[in-house]
Amino acid sequence: MPRLILIRHGQSQWNLENRFTGWWDVDVTEKGAAEAFAAGQLLKDKGVLPTLAFTSLQTRAIKTLHLALEAMGRLWVQEDKDWRLNERHYGGLTGLDKVETAAKHGDDQVKVWRRSFDIPPPVLDKSSEFDLSADPRYAGIAVPATESLKDTIARVLPCWNEKIAPALKAGETVIVSAHGNSLRALVKHLSGISDADITGLEIPTGQPIIYELDDNLAEVERYYLSER
Ligand SMILES: O=C(O)[C@H](O)COP(=O)(O)O
Numbered sequence: 001m002p003r004l005i006l007i008r009h010g011q012s013q014w015n016l017e018n019r020f021t022g023w024w025d026v027d028v029t030e031k032g033a034a035e036a037f038a039a040g041q042l043l044k045d046k047g048v049l050p051t052l053a054f055t056s057l058q059t060r061a062i063k064t065l066h067l068a069l070e071a072m073g074r075l076w077v078q079e080d081k082d083w084r085l086n087e088r089h090y091g092g093l094t095g096l097d098k099v100e101t102a103a104k105h106g107d108d109q110v111k112v113w114r115r116s117f118d119i120p121p122p123v124l125d126k127s128s129e130f131d132l133s134a135d136p137r138y139a140g141i142a143v144p145a146t147e148s149l150k151d152t153i154a155r156v157l158p159c160w161n162e163k164i165a166p167a168l169k170a171g172e173t174v175i176v177s178a179h180g181n182s183l184r185a186l187v188k189h190l191s192g193i194s195d196a197d198i199t200g201l202e203i204p205t206g207q208p209i210i211y212e213l214d215d216n217l218a219e220v221e222r223y224y225l226s227e228r
Pocket residue numbers: 019020021022023087090114179180181
């Protein structure tokens with residue numbers, strides 16, 4: 001039975017500072033690194049051992065993957081880094097404090113920017129210090145200026161269909177180390193969650209989510225490994 005492990009990166013520096021992050025590349029904190037290592041130990045203790053890994057092009061997800069694999073003695077596992085697993089691009093909100101932004105624009109507006117399905121935050125200005133168009137890791141990729149969850153799903157699902165789903169069908173146990181909103185995209189797809197309901201799903205940092213799938217990759221069961 002195909003098995004999929006999803007993990008959101010451990011606490012990042014900007015999770016700690018409560019700043020909108022998106023594609024900006026912040027590292028994990030000490031606490032985040034500990035969460036990632038503990039996740040790997042839990043996977044090892046429960047015997048849920050990945051044979052293939054996917055992650056984004058962002059340090060916090062890559063490092064989380066590596067710390068978890070290290071805890072499992074599995075740093076040798078092949079990994080594929082794909083920009084399509086990046087966090088949703090936070091546009092012009094990138095770098096701003098979430099509480100200060102709510103004080104300025106109101107809680108309702110910030111909730112729309114954070115959790116609506118298809119309303120993106122304002123675009124990021126090309127002159128912004130957070131513009132990543134010239135970052136070498138995104139060479140050849142049209143870096144978005146902002147993204148809604150819908151936009152994020154539109155690039156995560158092709159990655160799922162082209163790479164992750166075929167690997168699961170071929171018998172690999174796959175770990176995907178990614179981000180709150182790129183993982184929301186996968187959970188929405190796999191668990192058939194509606195556009196309205198997905199906005200209420202929160203994914204905690206550093207907690208492995210296990211999907212037991214049937215041969216057609218339909219969900220048999222989804223659970224947090226820490227609860228078993
Ligand atoms: O990009 C960010 O700021 C976080 O990783 C996710 O933020 P959110 O909880 O506002 O979606």
